[in-house]
Amino acid sequence: GQNIDQPTEMTATEGAIVQINCTYQTSGFNGLFWYQQHAGEAPTFLSYNVLDGLEEKGRFSSFLSRSKGYSYLLLKELQMKDSASYLCAVRVDTGFQKLVFGTGTRLLVSP
């Protein structure tokens, strides 16, 4: 089976840094995605990792350790608009590729 775990909810202050962790146990790992989803809206792509290491994209960075089944999303200089759910998703290949999502982490940024 495929299992992806994330914290349910996190809070942080505007201007701060927050790290959202994701651990996974999957077969046929073929990449890890992070999506941002504002309430009532579609998920939007943030980052993609397939090799170990850190991918940086402006205020957002994502890290992957395949041996540990672990990833994190790092958000710097938090803004109020970053209040959203952050979805960790693993692409698995079991003959065909599909995207399996975690339950998501709801981030609340306060002034």
Place this chain on the structure above:
Amino acid sequence: EAGVAQSPRYKIIEKRQSVAFWCNPISGHATLYWYQQILGQGPKLLIQFQNNGVVDDSQLPKDRFSAERLKGVDSTLKIQPAKLEDSAVYLCASSLKETGYLNYGYTFGSGTRLTVV
């Protein structure tokens, strides 16, 4: 490029009624996905199409849910009859056919919010 189009945006029905959702993917995207997202949870894959063929429908409740993708372009998802627990957002996504480790990206539509009362 135009995004993934879905309609309707909202739907309220009574239990045991039928409902259908429509999705038009990004032009040229061979793969189309239907996800169910219950409030407070991550999206769950219901069915995946490659062109007009079903690749994976292992989590589709086939006694009440059906989906088709005629001509390999747009798709419809139907629920008949609906149950209270079907209340959720139904997301459609599309992607180019995968090539190795490239990030081919999944683009999601805005979803249809279904409320079954």
